[in-house]
Amino acid sequence: MAKNDAPKTAITPTRAEDYAEWYQQVVRAADLAESSPVRGCMVIKPWGYALWENIQRELDRMFKATGHKNAYFPLFIPKSFLEKEAEHVEGFAKECAIVTHHRLVAGPEGGLVPDPEAKLEEPLIVRPTSETIIGAAFASWVQSYRDLPLLINQWANVVRWELRTRLFLRTTEFLWQEGHTAHATEEEARAETMQMLDVYTTFAEEFMAMPVIKGPKTASERFPGAVDTFAIEAMMQDRKALQAGTSHFLGQNFAKASGIKFQTAKETEEYAWTTSWGVSTRLIGGLLMTHADDDGLILPPRLAPAHVVILPVLRGDDTKAKVMEYVDAVAAELRSTSYGGRPIEVEVDKRDIRGGDKQWEWIKKGAPIRIEIGPRDVDGNVVMVARRDRGTKDKATLGRAELVTKIPEILADIQSGLLAKAKQHRAANTKRIDDMKDFEKFFTAKNEDKPEIHGGFALAHWSGEPEVEAHLKDKFKVTIRCIPLSGIDGVADAKDLQEEGRCIVSGKPSRQRVVFAKSY
Amino acid sequence: MAKNDAPKTAITPTRAEDYAEWYQQVVRAADLAESSPVRGCMVIKPWGYALWENIQRELDRMFKATGHKNAYFPLFIPKSFLEKEAEHVEGFAKECAIVTHHRLVAGPEGGLVPDPEAKLEEPLIVRPTSETIIGAAFASWVQSYRDLPLLINQWANVVRWELRTRLFLRTTEFLWQEGHTAHATEEEARAETMQMLDVYTTFAEEFMAMPVIKGPKTASERFPGAVDTFAIEAMMQDRKALQAGTSHFLGQNFAKASGIKFQTAKETEEYAWTTSWGVSTRLIGGLLMTHADDDGLILPPRLAPAHVVILPVLRGDDTKAKVMEYVDAVAAELRSTSYGGRPIEVEVDKRDIRGGDKQWEWIKKGAPIRIEIGPRDVDGNVVMVARRDRGTKDKATLGRAELVTKIPEILADIQSGLLAKAKQHRAANTKRIDDMKDFEKFFTAKNEDKPEIHGGFALAHWSGEPEVEAHLKDKFKVTIRCIPLSGIDGVADAKDLQEEGRCIVSGKPSRQRVVFAKSY
Known part of the structure; x- marks a missing residue:
């Protein structure tokens, strides 16, 4: 069909023409959100916020059903708190909003300026995440093993000073929930980490109609300060992966940094084991890129x-x-x-x-x-x-x-149809790859005009070497999204992926295929 | 009964012994909230947050039933936005958290410091209220009379750098909702202002079992930038007033500052008429001080x-x-x-x-x-x-x-009993006063040890002169809480208060009794 005969679409450009611009146009056409005059911050408009309220309602119900209670902690984190956990501060120091003054005063050149007389003794960081401030509270709440487990969730806004922002997917301020729990044993904390990963998986598939692969991240992709980070990863229509939620097993790292200690039944003193887990307004971007078409948004009925x-x-x-x-x-x-x-x-x-x-x-x-x-x-x-x-x-x-x-x-029928269609798309673009040439071909642009159209998810063997990850990231902008614990309908069961093989780069032995993809 | 024979109470001190300290102890004993390591910010604990969630649920239902939709606007307000409305910036400049940098970097003396290379060109203010940032959005959303009315509400955290803080009653960061609406006519905007005042009145009385007097504030107590501010005022057990919610008619002040213009049906261009209205976590302090006793909190069943x-x-x-x-x-x-x-x-x-x-x-x-x-x-x-x-x-x-x-x-029965008891308390401590000596006696401590035990609400005539207000505030720490539009059960109907009289200070003619009280 000649270009002039192409059916008219409500969104210009179409996905095929310019995926990134199509995304922005759908956000606008669906009246979900818009950029604000504040760098990197968005205004979530009523239709987008109502969607977020529905996401909140269902997740909140699931959190409460698993014994969690909501609470609220300060927006500001003293700089010294952030510094308590070395990897953590390293991870967030480069992109944080810093409050230094508490009063405006008339400036020498007219207009108002921060009052030099009202400079804070210690700068405050607008929370990028709340492990350290919640850890301080937990330290005083937990005395005995009888106080554990402590199962808390917070709905809040957080700020990460991102350089390149995109509505919902990456914004300086975003809305999220962050669960924070403390446990008496490693086993319990690990079980909690997995339970919440499963809650996210259920939510993504049953409510968002967005199939996900769950599993641990590799060391290089871990949350700063975590022992293990688990994620749910979804395939968008451009075949890129979107990390849609994370659940972290923090070991005793934050308990030690914050002093969360308890007396055991045997009257010894131990550090608690903690977890944290979160999803954000990013889910709305994921929902859009899973279901929307060239006429705009398609909402799963349950949300x-x-x-x-x-x-x-x-x-x-x-x-x-x-x-x-x-x-x-x-x-x-x-x-x-x-x-x-x-x-x-x-x-x-x-x-x-x-x-x-x-x-x-x-x-x-x-x-x-x-x-x-x-x-x-x-x-x-x-x-x-x-x-x-x-x-x-x-x-x-x-x-x-x-x-x-x-x-x-x-x-x-619409709800189940959307999930089925998304699974079909994922199955069609997920491939077992065992040869470096195939891998390269899979991730190399088929069309010079559209570098974003690549193969999708590659299930390949990896030796566990960080150098291999670094090499592939550098060469193809491809990362390991997770080490899959769940299967991929129509492609492989979870256990099929836990097979012996050889690393696609180094040739060293591997016992598990991992998910390689380009990502948001 | 001798002091030793006094019945044991769960809260020490009792209300009679030390009201202010009793308040703090009830907050603690009921496990509602605690101070945080961040100056003036509180941690709202699960029992307190669950109460807030119930407050939110009921108010949100009432807002939606009156046609409002929720949305979300940026946490940060560019300094220049705050400066657009002169009275507004004057009102908030002295107590605001200012973000000046977006990165931490290793300092010369070890530790991290705000990176001088990452100083913001324009400082950002952590929102103390959102009229100016929401005004900017409204300016782009409103083009024609067909876009009006625009009825928006936001649930959010706000920051006002308070010097003396008290859990729930006055904290640096607090949670609230702020309604913001734009209308084609003054009449409609005024009707909206009154409608939301009525919603707050209904909520306070039917859900919180907290009787309130509604009415306009005097000019000196207006929201910075408002044409008229209306409030609901409740009497606490120490007979002081608590302003529990406000509804502002903003005229065209903010519309002019933000450029919210629309084309009328007659194709002329006009500025919109706007309102804003809010209640906050302060309500929890009010609920406590209305119902709690010397054994702790008493919750109205509906919340x-x-x-x-x-x-x-x-x-x-x-x-x-x-x-x-x-x-x-x-x-x-x-x-x-x-x-x-x-x-x-x-x-x-x-x-x-x-x-x-x-x-x-x-x-x-x-x-x-x-x-x-x-x-x-x-x-x-x-x-x-x-x-x-x-x-x-x-x-x-x-x-x-x-x-x-x-x-x-x-x-x-508990719910109605609590409201009846609170009304009885208010009636017993509200008095028509027509003589300055009685007024002075009413507000003068009966007991030198307990300056907080004073008369309560005085219904007195006021000429409308600001000097009178200033004089009484200065002399007795007493302010005009509102010019009552509603009656006070057991004391006076609304219309009884709209009577002719003479100002208690100046003797000038007055057509209305107003509510004088000490307040939080």
Whole structure:
């Protein structure tokens, strides 16, 4: 088909034309967020924030069901606290916002300047993460083994001074949750680390419809100060990996740095074993890049701020009252129905703007189901139903009486369909690779114009040598995303990957294939 | 009764002995929050944070029911933004946290210091409130009258560099919500301001069981940059006033400062009319000082993180299984019941510690109902029920079958009882005063040891002169809390206060009594 005949899309450029720019345009078209006048900080707009609220609600429920309680700790971290753990401060010192003064005063050249008389004795760091400040609290809360385990979560904003930022994926300020727990034994702390990794896996797959591979990171990719970092890694539509959540086993490193000690049942004194784990507003970027298409966002129903948008088709005043009465009745019927354990959220778009504009707006925003209702539908006691996961012209007529049973079924079908499609995409672009030439070919641009279109996930053997990692990162911008503990549907079971082999670079023996990929 | 015979209380000192210290001790005994190593910042502990989550849930529901949507704006405000509104910057410049650098680097004397190479061109202020940064966003979102009203709320942390801090009541960092709206007409913006004042009033009285007087502040007590500030004012047990929430009509001041302009239906260009309104974690301090007693916190059931705490009385292993089975069954029955539109929250305290200690812990934490269950209760198919709003030894036996109907009734009775008691306290300590000598007597310490015990709220005439306010503030530390729009149960209806009279200081004509009080 000639370029001029290409079907019109709501988003320009398309994924194929310019993936990075397509991403920004979808964020904008779906009205999720925008850049702010503050370098690297974003404004999360109502539709994006409602999505985050749904993410929060489901995760919070899962955290509480596993015994965690929420608390809140200070935004500011004294510099000396950050310095307590050597690797930790090394990891965050280069990109942190530093508060040095607590008053503005009239400057010599007009305008206000930080008051030299109000300089802080010790600079405060705007938290990039809270291990050290929460560690100080834990040290005073934990006295005896009876105080353990201590299972705390915090919903908060954090700041990391990133040089290159991208809405949701990498911003100077972002919203997240950070779990922090302390345990009496290494075994318990390790079990907690894995439990939360599993909670994230379940959330990603069942709610976001985003398949992930879970597993430990290599030493070079660990959280600063952690003994082990585990991650969930998802494949985006451009075949790059996105680290979507991490769970850290911190050993006794932070307990020693903060003095979290307890008296055991045998009356000896020991340091606690701690963990931390987090996911952030980055998930929204991941959700977008997993499901959105060239017409905009596609929301998985279990997280959609509105499941159904009703668009009344109003043609002149004589039928308006009749249509609106019918619309309100349909909305009420749907709201009394539930999907995924909560009432169906219905938005009725009564705005007096062109019907086509209205439709396209909700397509771009990714509402799972659109229902159009015009005078003839009222007469026929039917509605027109359009699914966001189908073509924009694909509409079906449903009888009004069927709605309360059919709509939850359609939502469930969209949810499972999105997951299946994402798994299919991942399977199609994940490959066992045992030869360096194949590896090179896999990660080398097929097209000079589009260096981002590469093979995807390579399952290859690795000897465990950091030099090999460094070499591949340097040469192909490819890193080990994780050492997989879970399988990849349609490609390999977890146990199939734990096979003997030889490192793709050094040829040394390897007992496990790892996941190599380019990443965000 | 001689001092030695005084009944033992869980909190030392008592309210009568030292109110300010009693407050701190209740915060500690109820495990709500603690000071942090960061000057003026607090750690909100799980029980305190769960209370805040309940406050958030109910307010958020009310905000959404009135058409508002949540969004999120940057933590940092460029200095130049704050400077756009003259009164506003004047109000916040003296107490703000200023970010000046974005990297730490090894210092000449060891340790890390802010990197001089990473100094920001323009300092960033950690938001003390967000009118200016949200104004910038609104300026780009609003083009036409069709974009209005714009009804936004943000849940966030804010920082005001307070010199003297007190947990919940005044902290450097605190959590709050800030509503920000823009409207096409003054009338609409004023209606919004009053609507949100009413939402706060309803929330304070129906959920917190804290009666409030609503009304405008005088010019001297206005929010910096506002045309009118309205507040809800509550009387604490020491008879001081607590400003519990504010709603500001901002006129076109911030719209002009930020450039929020729109095209009217008549195609003229006009500035929008804006409002802002907020409540904060300060509410928790108000709740405490309204209801707590010398044994600790008393939680209004509609906000209690746990409505019912079940304390199994375990005496030896032979009855343990029987008791626990019964306890779990009772807990399940209660959880399937609802109160105030949500399932009854039941906490079963299975910890293996002394029964008395356990009881006192929950008394201090303010759980509305404690249920004790021992072997004999199991045999009799009964439970022992203790209400937190009654004496600590006041317990009643309830048959198990009655529980599901009786417990919601008791919770409702506690809730209404707390409100009635608080209203009674306020009525007993609110007085119409028309004579300066009476006024002076009312606000002068009755006892030199306890300067905080003064009369309470004085309803007196005021001419409207700022000099009068300044004089009374200076002389008695008494301010005008608000010009009441609502009545005070048991004292006066709203319209009774709008009577002719003469200013208590200047003798000039006045058409309205105002509320004078000492305050937090």
